[in-house]
Amino acid sequence: MLRVVFRGGAPVLLWRAVLVAVLLCGVGLLPWLSRTDPALTVLRARSAERTATPDVLDAIRAQLGLDAGPARLLGDWLGGLLHGDAGVSWISGAEVMPSVMQALGVSLLLMGGALVVAAVTAAGVCARTLRFGAGRRLDERRSAGTGSAFLATLPDFLTASVLASVVGVQLGWLPALGWYGPQWMVLPALSLGLPAGALLGRMLDDLLPGAFAEPWALAAAARGVHGRTVARQALRRCVPGLLPNLGLFVVGLTGGAVAVEQIFDIPGLGRLSLQAAVAQDLPVLQAGTLALVVLAAAVGGLARLGARLLIGPALRDGALPSLHRPTPSRPTTPPLLYGGLLLVVVVLGLARDPLELDTTARLRPPSWAHPFGTDALGRDVLARVGHGALDTLALAAAVSAAALLLGVLLGLLPRFSGPLADTVNAVPPVLAALLVTAVAGSGATTPALAVTAVAWAPLAAHTSALLRQETATTHLAATRGLGATPLQLLRHEVLPAVLPPVLRHALLRLPGVALSLAALGFLGLGAQPPSPEWGLLLSENQPYAERAPWASLAPAAALALLGAVAVTAGGGVTRPRSLRARARRRHA
Template sequence: MCAIGLLPWLSRTDPALTVLKARSAERDPTPGALRAIRDQLGLSDGPLPLLGHWLGGLLHGDGGRSWVSGSEVLPSAVQALGVSLMLMAGAVAVAVCTVAAVCARTLWLGSRRRPGTRRPGGTGSAALAALPEFLVASVLASVIGVQLGWLPALGWYGPQWMVLPSLALGLPAGAVLGRLLDDLLPGAFAEPWALAAAARGLPPRAVARKAVRRCVPGLLPNLGLFVVSLTGGAVAVEQIFDIPGLGQLTLRAALAQDLPVLQTGTLILVVLAAIAGALARLGARLLIGPALRDGALRSLHPPAPPARSILPLLYGALLAAVIALGLPRDPLALDPAVGLQAPSPAHPFGTDALGRDILARVAHGALTTLGIALAVSVAALVTGLLLGLLPRLSGPVADTINAVPPLLAGLLVTGLAGSGPWTPAIAVAVGAWTPLATHTSALLQQERATTHLTATRALGASEWYLLTRELLPAVLPPVVRHALLRLPGVALNLAALSFLGLGAQPPSPEWGLLLAENQPYAERAPWAVLAPAAVLALLGALAVAAAGGLRIPRLRRPPSSHPTALTDRPPAQTAPEPPHTPVLTPPGN
């Protein structure tokens, strides 16, 4: 909250001038007018007295008055929160249905003990997870809302108005969660209780239901982050559908430097994040609490050989071909005579409104977009893994950072570091590690309660041995796959911040800029949007396919001639897994 309170002064602009322009764009910023605003709002006293006055008012249920409109802040913030919670509920329902669709094949095969449940595919879900929410919202609004007229596309007046925005938010998020659940299910179906249940003739539907219950605790923390991000981070979707939610309210307040509204909205998001995080952790303990306490779990990530598939090579070849074909072309050459031209041999991806070749812009934008996105993803992965090892420290921090909308984080980073080409990268990296750290903590908690780890610890293994030989090899593959699944989203967040003036500027051919620039022409020239979106979806499919067979072997030391301690022996001799007694229900039932 202190950083939020400093935002007007970090922006290196006169807060009185920004407030004056927000109140009336036509009014001249005379010295007298600016001085009157400073005296009225107390800007001359500095940020700390203003923050103290606002906190004192909160103790009495007063969030202050808007610097722009003069109305009370708390009623409008509570009303916007209600709208965001309704939208969040609809998006969660859509996400649950999407998760069920993504995992349907694995559930069907696993519950019937069919081979091939672990696969590197999932192209459709990977492509859906890579699509930006604002692009899905634009397509739904223009096609279903405007052209077909099946559902309303603007406003917020009843249940019908929440269908399209719920789809725009829930489909990509459900694809991400579905991929994470699909990664855990094969390990659950390989546990002794599942084998015993199948041998006893338990209905496949019951086995599948218990397998989902076994895997859900590892996903609950990420589900909590997803719920909070739907409330404060759905700014683009709220703007497209004209929804008066909390995310849009907070962003408008940040741009207008309306400090009371900004602080109140951010505080509500932080409180909501704390509640969601606490409920997620409580839910995980309620589902498998006794098993966690007694160390009665089995690892959901047993060692397995890498999956053999030509899909990564195929997707990589397609992406490389697109870049190679577009690099010889000029991405900045203007030709208004061929503006919005359909795909043709001369312009395979068509042209934009200024007549620039879209293939050339996609290819040249890949060099910077993918390079920076990969660097940010690696930094987020390393940070998430390290902080995930310290859940008591990283948990509250991750909840708080996740509550801040990405655009607001970009404004804060810009205020501290200034505008530049690396500003979006820093802003995205600030929050990109939170889902990975949460995922790491959840998986580590379950791995620490596995039977083979309990036996290894009882035989005298050190904590360092357990971490490097057992825990990290089991946790790294799913977390790395998670990081790769979010790589396209990182690329989009980078370009979205650049489009807002916080980094690279037009005519830079970044992929997110291409989507944002061509979005107004989606009805007249759909190829202008579909071409960069298809390449982005191809990147998501490549990332998931390449990580599908990722396995990290457990480290082994050469056997010593005179072993003196457990840590000096080969893992195969020191940590024999005790025989499991088959049960008919997963741990925690």
């Protein structure tokens, strides 16, 4: 079996504790790392009209103990934490622990609703494979519909804006603002759960054909076992490979739902962390980060326990067949069609001026003169989508490639990367961007570094889950018994089996990477107006989603087309031909 670092449980716990300590120290040093005056930031957060005189700033420093330095502040905060006291907010003066626990409770409730929606969505994505997978040839199977690819690429803040304005305001079916009961949870849960469920469903649909091609499934189908029984066992076979990513989704939905909580005015932990990070309210930010880290560790432990309960004996005894399909599924629509549509849009947009202003044509609907309409400044949306394509696609592709490389390399060391991925995933996106900016400074490469710093985590979790199952396969045990070295096993057996599904996963996340890069514009990083970068177009036009939906739908459709190209092209990513032949012989 392949060896990894950190064999025992105690070193892993120690490594996790070191990561948490480093993260909390980084948060505590944030104002000093970013070379800003925390007293001035706190003053502006308390009262924007008050003049920042030296006497006023000195009084704030004395009140907060800033003169003692960051080490003393961090030590006092940790000392109080041992007694259940997380300090008081620098802005409001209220106790931190009650507010953080209340916000965490709201976020957990919202996360629970989003997971229900995600489970239903994932079931819908996999329904065709579960229904017809047993007893059918893999080369006759078609991949999940590209509608799930479009759904997986929808940005949550755009989905939230459309649901809030259409369902909540115009139709009045459900409340769109506040947090007062179960009805107020429906729209936010849909906004978070639909994209997450589509992504998880695509990943599960990618694994199911391999389970249906295993000898036990073929034998069961030949004996006339009911398809539902085979499908349930296939799910049990595939779910362990997704549990680590499901754990990451749980933590991400709890602390990373900042945009949705802002749009629906939900007092959750993501919104609280955003406000604390912007105002540099360190006690609140540290307590919120610690709560997310503890949640990440608990969810990660439950995911690993669930995987052991589902297929633990087979993992221990090395009795698993290979889960990876020997042939790719056939996409329902060729990627060239989506790529051609995207190329036509880009070429038509490049022929227009993206910066030309026409204040008399503000928020005009689509017409022959402006096929995608105009924005709030009268600029042609088609021109801005076309000119923003090159920067968006090039940077997103580079970041995705870097995240894929890091994810695979770290995923091959699961005991090292598992706690690291849990810790990184627990950091709210806004805090991750601020920490990267504080260390690397604000520059052209800062957005790429910030997104890469967190984008590798789900790919590493996926790699580790597949590695754990692949190293327990019977053919690998036989190859090892014939004298193959660990390096030979890694090169000729493990990597060719693990890389294709992880690469398909990375392609599915490509549009999300493009959106994450653009979201840093809100923090003064990345693309800034008047840049026509796609994510920035979504952000700029989001306030006009009700009056001029075309201004937001055009870049969203371009991102969806990008996602469709990535997903349908990813369906053709398979193992090398020689290894496919070997896999067919094993499945025969």
